[in-house]
Amino acid sequence: xxxxxxxxxxxxxxxxxxxxxxxxxxxxxxxxxxxxxxxxxxxxxxxxxxxxxxxxxxxxxxxxxxxxxxxxxxxxxxxxxxxxxxxxxxxxxxxxxxxxxxxxxxxxxxxxxxxxxxxxxxxxxxxxxxxxxxxxxxxxxxxxxxxxxxxxxxxxxxxxxxxxxxxxxxxxxxxxxxxxxxxxxxxxxxxxxxxxxxxxxxxxxxxxxxxxxxxxxxxxxxxxxxx
Amino acid sequence: xxxxxxxxxxxxxxxxxxxxxxxxxxxxxxxxxxxxxxxxxxxxxxxxxxxxxxxxxxxxxxxxxxxxxxxxxxxxxxxxxxxxxxxxxxxxxxxxxxxxxxxxxxxxxxxxxxxxxxxxxxxxxxxxxxxxxxxxxxxxxxxxxxxxxxxxxxxxxxxxxxxxxxxxxxxxxxxxxxxxxxxxxxxxxxxxxxxxxxxxxxxxxxxxxxxxxxxxxxxxxxxxxxx
DNA sequence: TAATCCGATATTGTCGACAAAATGGATGAG
DNA sequence: CTCATCCATTTTGTCGACAATATCGGATTA
Numbered sequence: 001x002x003x004x005x006x007x008x009x010x011x012x013x014x015x016x017x018x019x020x021x022x023x024x025x026x027x028x029x030x031x032x033x034x035x036x037x038x039x040x041x042x043x044x045x046x047x048x049x050x051x052x053x054x055x056x057x058x059x060x061x062x063x064x065x066x067x068x069x070x071x072x073x074x075x076x077x078x079x080x081x082x083x084x085x086x087x088x089x090x091x092x093x094x095x096x097x098x099x100x101x102x103x104x105x106x107x108x109x110x111x112x113x114x115x116x117x118x119x120x121x122x123x124x125x126x127x128x129x130x131x132x133x134x135x136x137x138x139x140x141x142x143x144x145x146x147x148x149x150x151x152x153x154x155x156x157x158x159x160x161x162x163x164x165x166x167x168x169x170x171x172x173x174x175x176x177x178x179x180x181x182x183x184x185x186x187x188x189x190x191x192x193x194x195x196x197x198x199x200x201x202x203x204x205x206x207x208x209x210x211x212x213x214x215x216x217x218x219x220x221x222x223x224x225x226x227x
Numbered sequence: 228x229x230x231x232x233x234x235x236x237x238x239x240x241x242x243x244x245x246x247x248x249x250x251x252x253x254x255x256x257x258x259x260x261x262x263x264x265x266x267x268x269x270x271x272x273x274x275x276x277x278x279x280x281x282x283x284x285x286x287x288x289x290x291x292x293x294x295x296x297x298x299x300x301x302x303x304x305x306x307x308x309x310x311x312x313x314x315x316x317x318x319x320x321x322x323x324x325x326x327x328x329x330x331x332x333x334x335x336x337x338x339x340x341x342x343x344x345x346x347x348x349x350x351x352x353x354x355x356x357x358x359x360x361x362x363x364x365x366x367x368x369x370x371x372x373x374x375x376x377x378x379x380x381x382x383x384x385x386x387x388x389x390x391x392x393x394x395x396x397x398x399x400x401x402x403x404x405x406x407x408x409x410x411x412x413x414x415x416x417x418x419x420x421x422x423x424x425x426x427x428x429x430x431x432x433x434x435x436x437x438x439x440x441x442x443x444x445x446x447x448x449x450x451x452x453x454x
Numbered sequence: 455t456a457a458t459c460c461g462a463t464a465t466t467g468t469c470g471a472c473a474a475a476a477t478g479g480a481t482g483a484g
Numbered sequence: 485c486t487c488a489t490c491c492a493t494t495t496t497g498t499c500g501a502c503a504a505t506a507t508c509g510g511a512t513t514a
Contacts, residue, residue, distance in 0.1 A: 010294050010496090012282075035465075036466070037466095046500075047500095051275075051467090055279045056282050058283075060286065068466060068505055069465090080378070083379065086378075087379060087382070090318060094316075151310040152314060155314070238467080239468095274469085274496090275468060275470095458512085459512080459513095460511085462508090464506085464507070465504105465506075466504080466505070467503080471501105472497105477495085478492090478494090480491085482487105483486105483487090
């Protein structure tokens with residue numbers, strides 16, 4: 001899995017990874033209060049490391065902290081997600097444009113093969129979108145890596161951007177957008193192969209816009225149903 | 228000042244603000260080792276809060292931490308700054324485009340007045356670029372605020388983006404770009420007033436590219452001189 | 455009955471001490 | 485003379501206890 005590497009580093013780091021995973025997967029509900037003593041005992045450590053972990057998670061915007069009042073899991077409302085996707089569109093669009101000039105032929109070939117595997121998985125198991133989901137993130141992350149921009153990799157990569165995973169997890173159930181998405185991914189790879197950065201950026205932006213539209217509709221339905 | 232609000236919150240928060248300020252202003256040199264005990268004593272607190280502060284700073288990328296080996300002030304090399312400005316171009320360009328449709332007439336007027344003040348300051352004190360520098364950040368941040376995108380405000384605003392301030396501080400001495408920069412700022416405000424988002428984005432991107440070019444040249448000279 | 459005040463309880467903030475790991479230097483072998 | 489090894493010292497990581505603050509419930513009063 002992309003997220004966990006629990007057997008390394010300090011206790012605080014492990015706790016941060018465990019917590020991030022729990023939050024992203026929804027094991028810890030949005031807005032839930034995070035009790036330091038309780039969590040410390042659950043993970044078998046003192047409160048010191050756990051507090052550091054919370055500070056870390058605060059940095060990646062997975063929890064919000066109020067002084068003297070504790071930490072809560074972040075709540076992803078519609079506006080927040082809209083903002084997130086707008087930022088993502090700008091950032092990944094840029095990554096795509098630069099990647100078109102920076103990636104090696106070999107890397108682009110690998111990317112294409114990754115999509116082959118996705119396709120095979122989709123055909124085999126229609127319902128199980130979970131694997132595809134992580135794979136999709138792989139696809140996007142590979143392109144970000146292709147931009148050779150370390151700051152971008154930090155922002156969108158393993159560390160900073162768990163919010164996206166969280167959103168994905170929440171919206172994974174009825175996301176039957178895998179078909180069109182794969183098609184769009186293929187178009188993007190084609191543009192990269194042609195070294196056409198402008199086109200690649202445009203396709204990526206549309207792709208992300210489409211994803212947001214689909215998610216937005218879904219949230220609208222949820223909110224409607226929740227009344 | 229925009230950075231400091233030291234008389235509030237927990238000790239860890241105060242330490243984080245103090246440290247951030249010290250790093251941004253260069254009081255703590257790039258790459259310098261940060262000794263926990265020493266800093267804790269200097270700020271008059273235990274090591275616990277200070278460690279939390281370091282975790283916080285790590286989150287905003289002002290320090291890099293290696294487990295069991297301590298924290299060091301980040302080093303801004305040429306590549307890192309290039310990456311930073313590329314990201315900034317994408318993000319602030321987007322902010323500018325959205326701001327053109329979201330800002331109120333009142334806000335745009337205020338922005339224009341802000342530039343009047345800058346101009347007055349420049350005319351009065353040719354050498355003292357410092358005030359302009361902070362004011363320039365104000366200008367950019369006001370536009371980001373105009374985008375109404377909270378995530379963007381977090382990323383580019385008070386918290387996440389101190390790296391930029393740090394870079395500014397380092398390059399403030401021989402930055403006689405204030406004249407052209409003001410001109411470009413005026414153009415951007417004009418585009419905003421016309422509600423022309425596309426133009427505003429283009430102008431902002433050029434403005435940031437120009438800033439980077441100027442900084443890049445300067446770094447090149449520095450590196451040359453350092454041999 | 456509703457609002458407010460107040461105290462008991464739970465939770466966060468902070469400190470000091472100990473354990474574990476890394477750093478640096480001296481010593482010895484090749 | 486160079487390199488590896490080992491040990492002393494420093495520095496980081498962790499824990500438990502205490503202080504400060506917030507939270508919650510009940511009692512009191514208008």
